[in-house]
Amino acid sequence: MGLVVIVAIAAHMFQFGLLLAFESLKPDLNKMNPIEGIKKIFAMKNLIELLKSILKIAFLTILLYYVIRNNLADLLKTPACGLRCVPLILGAVMKDLVVNTAFALIVIAGADYAFQKFQFIKQLKMSKDEIKQEYKEMEGDPHIKSKRKHLHQEMLSQNMTNSVKKSTVVVTDPTRIAIALEYREGETPLPIVRAKGQNLIAKRIIEIAQQEGIPIMENVPLARALHEQASVDQYIPSDLIQAVAEVLRWVAQLQNQR
Structure with a gap:
């Protein structure tokens, strides 16, 4: 036996x-x-x-x-x-x-x-199904995801609208680029990029500027340089100060004419 x-x-x-499971010996x-x-x-x-x-x-x-x-x-x-x-x-x-x-x-x-x-294998399959279900619950169904994306786009659009409203001038490459700049003498040491974009975003920036009566200046080289080098809510690059200063002088002349 x-x-x-x-x-x-x-x-x-x-x-x-x-x-060998020594852990099982612990009380x-x-x-x-x-x-x-x-x-x-x-x-x-x-x-x-x-x-x-x-x-x-x-x-x-x-x-x-x-x-x-x-x-x-x-x-x-x-x-x-x-x-x-x-x-x-x-x-x-x-x-x-x-x-x-x-x-x-x-x-x-x-x-x-x-x-x-x-x-x-059965437990592993159940675990995979649980992960998929958890992911689905976290991400939501397509309708909720679409609604969330729409709300996100509305928030971005609202933020951009508010940013453009703060701007002093919008510099454009009329076919595809728009840059909104803010400069307040005595308040901002240098002009600040408030919004920038291409194509549809550029078109939207221009529309907001037109609605708010913000001056729009066509300057292709400057618009492209600002789009490539500058960041939103940051001061303009130092090598573009002279070119932007000329734009601001133009804005001042427009305001004096009014």
């Missing part, structure tokens, strides 16, 4: 490997909680493990029964044969028992491995 136990241990190690108050204990007892995973253990024991018991039954005739001859036959008969029985038990444990280990793999 000791050989059967050794074979069982070997089959378990073949399936799961040598597992845990949750393990002393009777409610938690009841939950663990009736957990689906534990019920499945219990059912597997019962099936394994039943299978090995049936196997042991058939081995003994097949060798029963030889065992009954032992008293008549005497002590000299005992080692031979018991050896044959043990050999038959060990071989069949080892084969049975290998089959059980293989079936258990296949079941564990199936459970792992």
Whole structure:
């Protein structure tokens, strides 16, 4: 019977490997909680493990029964044969028992491995589905995403409108670029770029400037240079100060004419 136990241990190690869990030796108050204990007892995973253990024991018991039954005739001859036959008969029985038990444990280990793999793949699939669901909840459905994008665009448009309203002049490359500049003498050391854009954004900047009565000056080289070198809400680059100063003088002349 000791050989059967050794074979069982070997089959378990073949399936799961040598597992040393020293963490389990640490005291845990949750393990002393009777409610938690009841939950663990009736957990689906534990019920499945219990059912597997019962099936394994039943299978090995049936196997042991058939081995003994097949060798029963030889065992009954032992008293008549005497002590000299005992080692031979018991050896044959043990050999038959060990071989069949080892084969049975290998089959059980293989079936258990296949079941564990199936459970792992199922759990992995569930995890992927949970991630997809979480991502969907975070991102929202297409309608919500579209509405969010629309609101974001409205906010950007509103911010740009407010920025252009602050500007003193808009410099344009009339076909595709518009730069809104703000300069308040005594308040801003240098002109500040309040808004800039190309194509549709440039068109929108020009429309706002026209609605607000902000001067618009066509200056292709300056507009392109500002678009490439300047950043929104930052002072203009030092090498463009002279060119921008000429634009501001033009704005001052317009205001004087009014």
